[in-house]
Amino acid sequence: MSIQVQYPVSNPIVTVNNRSISTGFAIREDRLVHLNCFSAGYPQPSYNWTYPGGRSTGAFLKCAFTRNNGSVSCKAYNVMRTLDGTNSTEAEEKNIALNIDVLYPPVITKLSSNDKNVDINNSTIRVQRGDNISIVCTSDANPPATVFWNGQLSVLSTLTVTSVQHDALWTCQAKNNMTEFDGVISTSSATRNISAIVLYSPDVQRLQNQTVLLNTTLTVLCNLTDVGNPPASNFSWIRKDNGKVMSTGQTLTIKNIRLTDEGEYQCNASNIMQPITNEVLYGLSQSTVYINVEYGAYVRVFKANQSNNSIVVNQGETVDLVCDADGDPEPVVRIMNTTRGNESILVEIKGNEAKYHIKQANCEYDIGNYTCSAKNHYNEKRQLLALFVYCSPRTSPFSPPVTTLYRAPNDNVLFTFTIIAYPKPTSQDIVWYKRYADSWRLLSDDTNSVVAISDDSMQTQLNIFHVQLKDYTDYMVNVSNKWGSTVQVFTLKAQSKPEVPKEIQVRRTGQTEVIIEWIPGFNGGESQTFTIRYKALSDGSWMVFPINISHYIWTIDGLKFGTTYQIQMMALNTIGQSDWTQEIKITTLFDAGGAAGVVIIVAVLVVIWRHRRRGLITTKHCRTKRTSLTKYEDLIRGQGNNDASTTDGSYAICRIESSQSRNANQLETLVELESHDFSIMSACYAQRDNTTSAKISASGQTDVSTTDPEYVNLQLFPN
Structure with missing residues (x-):
């Protein structure tokens, strides 16, 4: 026999995700969970679920919860039957209700302020610079969140800003920690930004005072160090002394500026600020500039003894020079003497009037041009005045003449004479003369000289x-x-290097010596000396020795007999030296023994005697040196001078020339020669000064041949 024992349902048990729950549980919003409801009873219980937003049957429920859901309940029930299987009229049921704590992250719900000047519109506020701000941040969360403002030291839900200056962005943050039924912990946060638009006036840069030149154009820009918020939109320039509006733009321009434009000007920059209220506020900034109009310096008047342009006074009179000038900035005023191209400053002041007093007018130093100069950093203006002083002509102390000039022949020379005089001389008042001997002769222009007048x-x-x-x-x-x-x-003197000696020739040739003579060239205006050099043809080196004499004959001794020599000479003075003369060649005599020498001497004497006997034509040339410049003229011009009264430096040359050929066989005995008259040689010797002092040899010894006067200056020329 089968017995079925029926009994009513027991109190249900609910599990959430297999976890038993008795009274309630905490769960995060929108989390999906599995709920199971169990109860014991026979017949088997049935289940009904009631949850926010719906109902369901069965032991199992799958759902998620949203915030503020409240609760969920499960009902278990059964119906007992009779033996015949019909239902009992008595039913049994049991319920379980669970409180649901739905967790959710924070949400910032509101930003608010109690300040009437602050209105939050779409997370944006408009405030004036310098205002104080207080903003409360409100949030919703489960569990409740911690609310604070980023960047603020204290953790408060209220933001406090004192004297706000610039646009800013502030952030409110809400944060919570959620722990669910199964021990799961999660952290969530929420933020919200608020932008602050700070309204403020523009800021005009401090203007610098302006200095401008008269009649030019001035432009002043009203610069802003801060354009303001909103940016400045209105500018105006006002002249402060009369309140006149000069310009409505950011730039002030004054063309062709005048002195009356000088003054103080103000730049105004403004914007329109409209915060949360309907009241219109204007932001304004100002700066002033002083415009200083300057002008260049100029001379109003420059006068001497109340006379402008020019004045004539007598020697010794008083002259007062006055210069009146103007300019901005204040000019430097000078009175200067500018007569000779130099600017000699007589007086200098910084101001408007300069004065200079000439106590006694002087022709040399006071006559001329005077200049008044007025100068500032813009320009310099001048005015001239001429001062004349009556006086006779006189040498200018500023250009003293060079009265003595030295020039070489064929050079040009220029004598200059600068004077001071008033009235000025005419060209007829200027006359040049030239000295001839001891008299002056009027000098007129010719091909050799020209007189010029400025x-x-x-x-x-x-x-x-x-x-x-x-x-x-x-x-x-x-x-x-x-x-x-x-x-x-004025005096013109010669001063140059000497000319090359002329007509250098051998006067006599011996075995170991030669006697040379020459005609000096122009000495250049200075005393001249001579240098002789010689060398044998076979020798490459010159023997050089100076001759500090005024005679023009010299003996070179110490030579080798039967040797050909080259001889040259040149002249020297304090200015320089001439070129060397063309070389001459001479061969010394051979040493033929004593007898041969006697024969040669006898032969020479016989020839001379025969020429005299036959009445040959002879010419006598005697050259003398002059001691002064005028006495050189004959030598330079090639003219002979037979003046017998020569100086110590004179010399005589007797040259016996024959137009007939000499007969080499015409020899006479020495006895015959002794009986003849040697008148020609004696006459020539009588004209000659003592030349033995000039016959110092190259070795410094006196040539013994000079003791025989018949051989001095003697030279035979074959036809």
């Missing part, structure tokens, strides 16, 4: 071209006006 007649010049010997003399210029006259004497 345009102002204050300078005259004598120009001599290609100087000749006759030009080495004195010159005089006479300058006059109605007050008097002055003269100046």
Whole structure:
């Protein structure tokens, strides 16, 4: 027999994800879980689930919960049957209800402020610079979140900002930790930003005072160090002394500026600020600039003794120079003497008027041009005034003449004479003279000389071209006006290196010596000496020795007999030296023994005697050296001078020339020679000064041949 014992359901038990739950549980929002409801009873219980938003049957329930769901319940029940199988009218049921704690992350629900000047609109606020701000951040979360503002030191849900200055972005953050029924812990947070738009006035940069030149254009820009928020949109320039609006733009421009434009100007920059209220607020910034109008310096008047442009005074009178000038900035005023191209400053001041007092006007130093100068950093202006002082002509102390000039022949020479005089002399008042011997002769222009006079007649010049010997003399210029006259004497002297000695030749040849003679060239205006050099043809080196004499004959001894020599010479003075002469060649005599020498001497004497007996034509050339410049003229010009009264430096040359051929066989005995008259040789010797002092040999010894006067200056020339 089968017995079925029926009994009512027991109190149901609910598990969540296989975890038993008695009274309730905590679960994160939207988490899907499995709930199982179990109860004991016979017949088998049936189950009904009631949960927020719906019902279901069966022991199992799969669902997720949203915030604020409240609770969930499970009902277990059964119906007992009779033996015949019909249902009992009595049914048994049991219920279990669970409280659901739905966890969810924070949500920032509100940003608010109690300040009437702050209105939060779409997470944006508009405030004026300098305002204080207080904003409360509200959040919703389960469990409740911790609310704070990023960057703020304290953890508070209220943001406090004192005297806000700039646009900013602030962030509110809410954070919570959620622990579920099964021990799962999660952290969540939420943030919300709020932007602050700070409204403020523009800031005008401090303007610098302006300095501008008269009649130019001035432009001043009203710069902003901060354009403001919103940016400045209105500019204006106002002249402060009369309130006149000069410009409505950011730039002030004054064209062709005048002195009346000088003054203080103000730049205004503004914007329109409209915060949360309907009240219109204007932001304004200002800066001022002073415009200083300057102008260049100029001379109002420059006068002397109340006279402008020019003035004439007598020697010794008083002259007062006054210069009145103006300029901004204040000019430097000078009174200067600018007569000779130099700017000699007489007085200098910084101001408007300069004065200079000439106690006694002087022709040399006070006559001329005076200049008043007014100068500032813009320009310099000048005004001229001429001062004349009556006086006779006189030498200018500023250009003293060079009265003595040295020039070589064929050079050019220029004598210059600068004067000071008033009234100025005319060209007829300037006369040049040239000295001839002891008299002055009027000098007129010719091909050799030209007289020039400057345009102002204050300078005259004598120009001599290609100087000749006759030009080495004195010159005089006479300058006059109605007050008097002055003269100046100039001297032209020669000064150059000497000319090359002329006509160097051998006067006599011996076995170991030769006697040479020459004609000096022009000495260049200075005393000249001579240098002789010689060498044998077979020898490459010259023997050189100077001759400090004024005679023009010299003995070279110490030579080798029967040897050919080359001989040259040159002249020297303090200026320089001439070129060497063309070389001459001479061969010394051979040593033929004593008898041969006697025969040669006898032969020479016989020839001389025969020429005299036959009345041969002879010529006698005696050259003398002059001691002064004029005495050189004959030598330079190639003219002979037979003046018997020669100086100590003179010498005589007797040259016996024959137009007939000499007969080599015409020899006479020595006895015959002794009985004849040697008148020609004696006459020549009588003209000659003592030349033995000039016959110092190259070795410094006196040539013994000079003791025989018949051989001195004797030279035979074969036809």
